[in-house]
Amino acid sequence: MNGSTPVLEGRGLVRTYGTVQALQGADFAVEAGTVTALIGDNGAGKSTLVKVLSGVEQPDDGMILLDGQPVVFRTPMDAHRLGIETVFQDLALAPHLDAAANAFLGRELRRFGVFNARRAMRRSTIKSFADLGVTTVQDVSAPVMSLSGGQRQAVAIARSAMWAKRVIFLDEPTAALGVVQTRRVLDLIRQIRDRGLGVVLITHTLPDVLDVADRVEVLRFGRRTATFDRDDATVELLVSAITGVYSNVAVEAPTDVTEIDIAGGG
Numbered sequence: 001m002n003g004s005t006p007v008l009e010g011r012g013l014v015r016t017y018g019t020v021q022a023l024q025g026a027d028f029a030v031e032a033g034t035v036t037a038l039i040g041d042n043g044a045g046k047s048t049l050v051k052v053l054s055g056v057e058q059p060d061d062g063m064i065l066l067d068g069q070p071v072v073f074r075t076p077m078d079a080h081r082l083g084i085e086t087v088f089q090d091l092a093l094a095p096h097l098d099a100a101a102n103a104f105l106g107r108e109l110r111r112f113g114v115f116n117a118r119r120a121m122r123r124s125t126i127k128s129f130a131d132l133g134v135t136t137v138q139d140v141s142a143p144v145m146s147l148s149g150g151q152r153q154a155v156a157i158a159r160s161a162m163w164a165k166r167v168i169f170l171d172e173p174t175a176a177l178g179v180v181q182t183r184r185v186l187d188l189i190r191q192i193r194d195r196g197l198g199v200v201l202i203t204h205t206l207p208d209v210l211d212v213a214d215r216v217e218v219l220r221f222g223r224r225t226a227t228f229d230r231d232d233a234t235v236e237l238l239v240s241a242i243t244g245v246y247s248n249v250a251v252e253a254p255t256d257v258t259e260i261d262i263a264g265g266g
């Protein structure tokens with residue numbers, strides 16, 4: 001942290017599913033113009049944290065602050081309106097629609113005449129993709145189900161980048177990608193960061209974390225257990241933090257650790 005107010009912050013977030021305590025008082029912060037990697041083992045609560053911070057899930061306890069002010073996100077639209085966009089682990093694109101229609105899904109332009117609006121959305125999508133250096137999707141009129149995994153990922157990220165004003169969450173955007181496509185996504189992440197947004201990247205690929213992140217936050221059993229500036233982190237240190245060998249954050253003894261389902265879901 002360099003001392004500036006985080007653009008988005010979670011404090012003491014709790015989210016329980018039945019007997020599973022997915023978040024047990026998690027703290028988290030992201031600053032504008034930085035990439036923050038959010039790492040942790042399967043089931044650590046990363047996706048749940050993202051959902052809570054983007055209005056998809058409501059926390060049972062804790063608070064969310066935007067530019068230092070407490071906010072409540074009742075729905076994802078609340079978060080969207082405040083400039084927060086999310087690429088979820090399962091992408092959530094509409095497979096039968098093309099890239100342009102996906103980019104404007106739920107926020108369609110209204111024009112006199114359907115075709116004008118469609119053309120305008122297509123033009124705008126092509127421009128946004130070009131601005132972001134997304135060159136892999138040549139035909140924004142093709143249904144996204146006909147695209148490769150990497151192209152689909154690019155569509156999902158570019159869509160979020162089109163609308164985000166403050167923060168973008170990317171939940172394992174490179175998990176299914178090859179080396180070249182992964183590098184493209186990391187480049188895209190840097191571009192979005194350089195526009196001044198806070199980017200939150202979830203990944204299990206630690207060299208990618210060291211490659212692109214400015215800061216790293218480590219989640220374990222639904223709590224922040226460590227936080228690093230990029231320059232202080234090594235793969236070994238990150239592994240130690242993920243596995244609970246190392247911590248640099250004061251943590252109260254978690255309750256009911258034995259009941260946590262760490263089998264998780266990927």
Ligand SMILES: Nc1ncnc2c1ncn2[C@@H]1O[C@H](COP(=O)(O)OP(=O)(O)OP(=O)(O)O)[C@@H](O)[C@H]1O
Pocket residue numbers: 017020021022040041042043044045046047048049089260261262263264265266
């Ligand atoms: N909708 C749900 N219903 C019940 N349990 C859930 C639900 N969502 C998450 N959980 C549980 O909460 C815990 C945290 O899950 P979460 O998906 O946040 O982990 P994660 O850190 O994203 O893991 P991964 O790296 O595998 O994606 C897991 O034990 C999971 O089973």
Ligand SMILES: [Mg+2]
Pocket residue numbers: 046047048089171265266
């Ligand atoms: Mg997850």
